[in-house]
Amino acid sequence: MYHRVINNPFVPAVTPEEFDRHMGYLKRHFNVLPIRELLKAQASGEVPNNAIAITFDDGHQDFYTHAWPILKKYNLPATLYVTTGFIDNQCWLWPDLLRHILLTTPAQHVVADGINTLPLTEAKVLSTWNTIASYCLNLSSDERTQYISNLASQLNVDIAQKPSPLFCGVSWDNLREMASEGLDVGSHTVSHRILSNLSDEELTTELATSKQRIEDELGNNCTGICYPNGMLVDISPSVDALSLASGYRYGVVAFPAQDPANRMRVGRWPAPKDFRVFKRLVNGVTRRANITGERA
Ligand SMILES: [Zn+2]
Known part of the structure; x- marks a missing residue:
């Protein structure tokens, strides 16, 4: 696989x-x-x-x-x-959108519902993604969309309608x-x-x-x-x-x-x-x- x-x-x-x-x-x-x-x-x-x-x-x-x-x-x-x-x-798959937000934010850490403060340094961003993605898996589809959208505003990332080339x-x-x-x-x-x-x-x-x-x-x-x-x-x-x-x-x-x-x-x-x-x-x-x- x-x-x-x-x-x-x-x-x-x-x-x-x-x-x-x-x-x-x-x-x-x-x-x-x-x-x-x-x-x-x-x-x-x-x-x-x-x-x-x-x-x-x-x-x-x-x-x-x-x-x-x-x-x-x-x-x-x-x-x-x-x-x-x-x-x-040609829309975002939510795990990709989450990854895009965490990779492009200028912030150094993230604090959100359901998770502790997590680092966004290059070395830690993947493990932070894993923690948030696992949390998101247990949300309903609507709740997850809202959660990720809140995260984007909190982390100052604008979400384009279409995915960036990496996630097309x-x-x-x-x-x-x-x-x-x-x-x-x-x-x-x-x-x-x-x-x-x-x-x-x-x-x-x-x-x-x-x-x-x-x-x-x-x-x-x-x-x-x-x-x-x-x-x-x-x-x-x-x-x-x-x-x-x-x-x-x-x-x-x-x-x-x-x-x-x-x-x-x-x-x-x-x-x-x-x-x-x-x-x-x-x-x-x-x-x-x-x-x-x-x-x-
Ligand atoms: Zn799949």
Whole structure:
């Protein structure tokens, strides 16, 4: 599971160089399959040796500019799960907006509801982001918007309607071009809300509307759903049931599978930056791999 491929110390990402090294290694030693093929093989009990699938979440611009050219260079299949509201509106994803505020404020520290005084120095800004983002995860969507907007005024940051280039999404044209070259595109919902907090009606909108949007724009069959944030608390039996009812064949989470037979909870491992840790992980040495949780 990858998110971003970009060289920026303030964004959790692998650099294009690290990603190239990962892909070269997978090309040489693994059988990289589209996730759909891998799941089909798993269901029929005929998984080829050394099979692996590569996935990306969210749909930031750097997938188009950095990741896809490297995947094409090695001729490797991948699936990108996009948040359709992000692509349609070219709006801020809230974790990005929070990061932008903390990175661009002239302030040296932040004090806000629910958190202590936290430093904004270069060395500490990422851990401060983590603390505030965890707090924000427990707010409702409206409360979170208000909270982040208050934080922006308090920290003297003007918020532009459109994200700064670092936080832009890919366009439908980018996606069409990549899909014509073999990219598989799945859904990461409409608005990246935490699905376990939603009513059945809201859930259906997030699941069915995003699927339809992708199929309308790309003319493909969108069969996979990637649950926002992707932890166990972020999904529920209703999420599984309504995903199936919306026509998805499988769902991916952001942690290793607890039940490999459960098609609606397909497990994933976050790809680590460090090449030695990456090699251990893909070779199945997961116990000692220093894997930190990464949100989806
Ligand atoms: Zn995500």
